[in-house]
Amino acid sequence: MVDSSKVPVSGTTADTDHAERVWRAGRLDPMPIRKLPDAPPAIHLLGPTVFLVALGVGMGESYMWPRLVLVFGPEIRWLFLIGVTLQAVVMLEMARYAMATGESIFTGAARVFKPLMWFFFAVAILVYIWPGHLSAGAAAFEEITGIPWVVTACVGLVLVGVVFSLAKVIYSLLENVLSLLIGVLVVGTAVIASLVGSWSDLSSTITGMFAFGYFPSDAMSSAWFPIVVGSIAFAGPSGMQQMWYTLHLRDSGAGMGAHVPKIRGLRHASEQEEMPNRGFMFDTDDPAEMKKWKGWRRWVTFDALLLFWGITMLVTISFTVLAQAAARENPNVATLIEGGDRDAALGAMSDAFASAGGSILGGLFFGFIALIGLNATLGLFDSFSRGQADMTYFFVKGAKRFKISHLYAFFLWGVILFGILILLFGPADGPSGVLDILAFLSTFAMGAYCVVLLLVNNRMLPKPIRPKWWANLIIGFGAVFYLGMLFYSLIRFGVVVS
Amino acid sequence: MEKTRLLRLVELAFPGFVVGLIAGAVAGGLAGFVGQPAGWALVSMLTLGIPLGLFGAGFGLLVAFRKVRLGGFAPVALFWLAGFPISRLLHEVGTFWILGGEPRLPPDLLGFIAYQGIVSAGFAIGFLWLHERIAPRWWRRMAPHNPEAARIYAAYAEHAKQIYDMRQARRASRAAARAKAAQR
Numbered sequence: 001m002v003d004s005s006k007v008p009v010s011g012t013t014a015d016t017d018h019a020e021r022v023w024r025a026g027r028l029d030p031m032p033i034r035k036l037p038d039a040p041p042a043i044h045l046l047g048p049t050v051f052l053v054a055l056g057v058g059m060g061e062s063y064m065w066p067r068l069v070l071v072f073g074p075e076i077r078w079l080f081l082i083g084v085t086l087q088a089v090v091m092l093e094m095a096r097y098a099m100a101t102g103e104s105i106f107t108g109a110a111r112v113f114k115p116l117m118w119f120f121f122a123v124a125i126l127v128y129i130w131p132g133h134l135s136a137g138a139a140a141f142e143e144i145t146g147i148p149w150v151v152t153a154c155v156g157l158v159l160v161g162v163v164f165s166l167a168k169v170i171y172s173l174l175e176n177v178l179s180l181l182i183g184v185l186v187v188g189t190a191v192i193a194s195l196v197g198s199w200s201d202l203s204s205t206i207t208g209m210f211a212f213g214y215f216p217s218d219a220m221s222s223a224w225f226p227i228v229v230g231s232i233a234f235a236g237p238s239g240m241q242q243m244w245y246t247l248h249l250r251d252s253g254a255g256m257g258a259h260v261p262k263i264r265g266l267r268h269a270s271e272q273e274e275m276p277n278r279g280f281m282f283d284t285d286d287p288a289e290m291k292k293w294k295g296w297r298r299w300v301t302f303d304a305l306l307l308f309w310g311i312t313m314l315v316t317i318s319f320t321v322l323a324q325a326a327a328r329e330n331p332n333v334a335t336l337i338e339g340g341d342r343d344a345a346l347g348a349m350s351d352a353f354a355s356a357g358g359s360i361l362g363g364l365f366f367g368f369i370a371l372i373g374l375n376a377t378l379g380l381f382d383s384f385s386r387g388q389a390d391m392t393y394f395f396v397k398g399a400k401r402f403k404i405s406h407l408y409a410f411f412l413w414g415v416i417l418f419g420i421l422i423l424l425f426g427p428a429d430g431p432s433g434v435l436d437i438l439a440f441l442s443t444f445a446m447g448a449y450c451v452v453l454l455l456v457n458n459r460m461l462p463k464p465i466r467p468k469w470w471a472n473l474i475i476g477f478g479a480v481f482y483l484g485m486l487f488y489s490l491i492r493f494g495v496v497v498s
Numbered sequence: 499m500e501k502t503r504l505l506r507l508v509e510l511a512f513p514g515f516v517v518g519l520i521a522g523a524v525a526g527g528l529a530g531f532v533g534q535p536a537g538w539a540l541v542s543m544l545t546l547g548i549p550l551g552l553f554g555a556g557f558g559l560l561v562a563f564r565k566v567r568l569g570g571f572a573p574v575a576l577f578w579l580a581g582f583p584i585s586r587l588l589h590e591v592g593t594f595w596i597l598g599g600e601p602r603l604p605p606d607l608l609g610f611i612a613y614q615g616i617v618s619a620g621f622a623i624g625f626l627w628l629h630e631r632i633a634p635r636w637w638r639r640m641a642p643h644n645p646e647a648a649r650i651y652a653a654y655a656e657h658a659k660q661i662y663d664m665r666q667a668r669r670a671s672r673a674a675a676r677a678k679a680a681q682r
């Protein structure tokens with residue numbers, strides 16, 4: 001571990017022949033001091049949170065939490081409130097490092113202790129290489145169109161690869177596409193919830209969020225506890241999605257990310273600018289710079305609160321209202337949802353809406369599940385490739401012979417080809433023998449990144465921009481919460497989260 | 499003269515109308531996709547899509563004439579707090595009227611309105627999100643022959659220029675850093 005107590009005060013070190021001012025953090029190259037750009041003047045410029053929303057609003061929101069509400073009642077939702085609020089704070093702290101340095105959190109981890117970064121490199125490959133996440137969306141598409149889901153999934157994979165390879169700047173393309181899809185998702189979810197829900201569904205769902213401490217004895221059973229823990233971990237972005245968010249922030253040019261070039265698609269790789277070896281730091285002793293920094297913090301806080309927290313809440317509340325309405329319409333739905341067969345449960349929910357409001361609503365429901373799947377898949381493939389390319393480029397010897405666009409394309413097409421092979425010949429979620437290990441690693445990574453965040457933000461950043469005590473407290477709570485629940489489940493029940 | 503003025507207003511309101519209509523039409527469109535009777539789909543599409551579209555158009559005009567803050571969430575949330583429940587009420591009444599032969603109010607009217615009012619906040623986020631992405635581009639196309647569109651586009655362009663200047667400054671500082679590194 002580094003001894004950051006010897007880190008000099010920001011912007012005061014003249015340690016090169018040319019007396020360039022730098023900020024030393026850990027054992028990697030020091031960061032040169034540069035100007036912090038101005039924060040965007042208005043809030044309507046939506047930031048890269050769109051990626052977190054696309055990744056985060058997935059099966060947790062549309063299926064796992066509605067399921068828990070049907071089994072344990074709306075009061076169980078206070079745990080969701082805690083889970084999502086915790087993730088909003090994690091997001092703000094991830095953004096702190098990325099905006100202050102223009103580096104990813106992976107590089108931050110390497111500054112603290114390189115093996116930490118390699119741990120995340122390995123976890124990403126083990127957990128995210130399996131194409132199982134495609135199945136729910138593609139299966140919903142099959143319900144609407146009759147096209148077998150494996151065909152949709154394979155075509156979708158190739159399409160994603162081609163589009164990302166042709167794009168000039170991948171970030172801009174993806175932000176535009178995801179923004180439109182999420183806009184339609186949000187507007188559409190609100191309309192559906194308004195069609196099928198009722199005042200009492202909504203009020204019980206919302207008041208349930210404040211039933212702090214409610215924990216029925218059944219939830220402590222070996223059958224349900226791992227599911228409850230998994231659902232809390234999957235409230236909002238799960239696994240490594242928050243870490244990838246730092247890469248999207250950098251590519252969007254937020255804060256010091258403005259000094260780092262964007263990743264280009266394979267077709268435009270020749271135009272790729274050379275990536276600097278390390279990030280940059282601004283002069284935290286300069287009041288004008290600190291004022292700009294506060295502007296950036298306001299910008300990202302707005303993103304975290306309204307977009308990330310608000311939209312995640314909205315979609316989950318809507319889907320919970322939908323599940324309650326479906327269960328009222330058809331008691332069979334409740335049995336199927338409680339039973340845990342996801343496809344059967346989603347089918348039954350769709351049927352219930354069809355009987356309530358015509359098959360229009362049934363189809364609509366599947367349409368939205370497919371849309372959620374599409375958002376998540378687009379976001380996931382890009383994020384995985386971005387994260388692995390970043391770590392490879394900066395930390396694998398000899399990798400700088402390639403451009404970062406080439407490495408991005410290598411990981412993107414690697415995961416696509418592997419995905420197609422597995423969809424055609426293997427188990428989509430991964431070999432059944434390792435499923436538990438993958439679920440364990442995914443939650444473990446969340447506890448681990450909380451620890452990394454504490455180390456990176458408190459030891460690698462200059463004092464004036466380090467987190468406040470309460471932010472550290474919440475992130476520390478996150479680490480204890482994720483790791484504690486994970487190991488408690490493992491030791492008490494012998495089961496990892498599910 | 500009056501006709502031209504009306505046409506200009508329609509052009510200003512068009513993006514808001516489209517976003518509202520899309521939201522209502524998603525239901526109808528998907529119904530056609532899953533093989534429902536065209537009549538059913540069309541009724542649902544129109545009775546919800548048209549009121550939402552008209553309210554959306556109204557909001558577009560408020561933005562175009564700078565009666566509300568560009569991109570602000572509070573004004574759009576307040577607007578739809580009224581607009582969304584009314585649209586849904588018209589949808590319920592209209593659908594019963596056309597398909598059932600006589601208009602009918604929802605059973606618990608107050609509860610219905612209150613519920614729709616709360617859902618409207620979610621709708622407002624999605625509406626603002628889409629409108630902010632579509633409207634400025636459309637107004638830019640209309641700007642050459644529509645002075646109001648040109649004015650509102652100029653407001654957005656002014657904002658974009660600030661962003662562009664920021665980017666230019668970043669590029670310049672990157673180039674300067676590279677030049678400095680090359681000198682060493």
